[in-house]
Amino acid sequence: MANLSATEISWYYNRLNKCCCRLTKPRRAILDILDDTRKHLSAEQIYKETLKISSNAGLSTIYRNLELLVRIGLTWEFDAGDNKARYEIAKRPGESHHHHLICKKCNSIIDYSASVDNEKDFIKKREKNLSNKYNFKIENHSIDFFGLCYKCSKNK
Ligand SMILES: [Zn+2]
Ligand SMILES: [Zn+2]
Ligand SMILES: [Zn+2]
Numbered sequence: 500m501a502n503l504s505a506t507e508i509s510w511y512y513n514r515l516n517k518c519c520c521r522l523t524k525p526r527r528a529i530l531d532i533l534d535d536t537r538k539h540l541s542a543e544q545i546y547k548e549t550l551k552i553s554s555n556a557g558l559s560t561i562y563r564n565l566e567l568l569v570r571i572g573l574t575w576e577f578d579a580g581d582n583k584a585r586y587e588i589a590k591r592p593g594e595s596h597h598h599h600l601i602c603k604k605c606n607s608i609i610d611y612s613a614s615v616d617n618e619k620d621f622i623k624k625r626e627k628n629l630s631n632k633y634n635f636k637i638e639n640h641s642i643d644f645f646g647l648c649y650k651c652s653k654n655k
Contacts, residue, residue, distance in 0.1 A: 503531055511573065518571045525549070525556035525564045533574060533588040539599075539608050541583050572639070579606050580645055598641070602648035609648070 503511070511530055512522045520526075532548045533540065540548070546561045556564075565586055568574035575587050579601050585608070600609040613619050626637045646652075 503527075503534055507534065514571065514573055520567065520571065523564070524554060525560050526568065528552055528554040528556065529561065529564055529568060530573065530588065533586060537588070539577075539579065539585040539587045541585055545586065575641060577641055577643060579608060579643075581606055596639075599643040600648075601643055601645050602651055603645050604647055604651040607648050 515522050528549045529545055532545055542562050542565055546558045549556060549561060565574060569576045573589050575589050576584050579585050580603050595612040597610040597612045630637045
């Protein structure tokens with residue numbers, strides 16, 4: 500079973516509290532699963548996993564809570580190109596944020612961090628320009644590249 504540490508729980512708890520939300524059982528279960536697998540799961544997959552950890556929340560409850568967790572920034576939602584929303588845990592303090600390489604054929608997802616200074620600088624500058632130009636306060640971003648993974652491009 501997935502297990503969040505006490506520090507992690509209090510961190511999530513505070514984040515939820517700030518938005519006047521409680522760390523309910525289904526939310527805890529979702530965070531547990533996403534934190535533990537570190538994978539990009541669909542709502543149905545998350546639902547199946549919650550059943551394993553003896554949560555009795557229905558699929559619609561999972562959907563509703565995922566929506567909320569995305570809204571307050573604890574979970575990321577993105578489309579891997581198959582029109583199915585995937586969810587993953589948002590970064591925690593001290594963790595480097597990552598981007599995605601998504602295979603259009605097998606829908607596998609590779610996480611990578613913008614470790615090259617050039618790329619980080621570029622994104623920072625871009626955010627600054629955009630926020631000046633449109634008077635828009637940028638809080639975060641997500642970058643997904645689509646294409647074919649090594650396996651799929653070989654078996655073409
Ligand atoms: Zn980034
Ligand atoms: Zn592939
Ligand atoms: Zn990811």
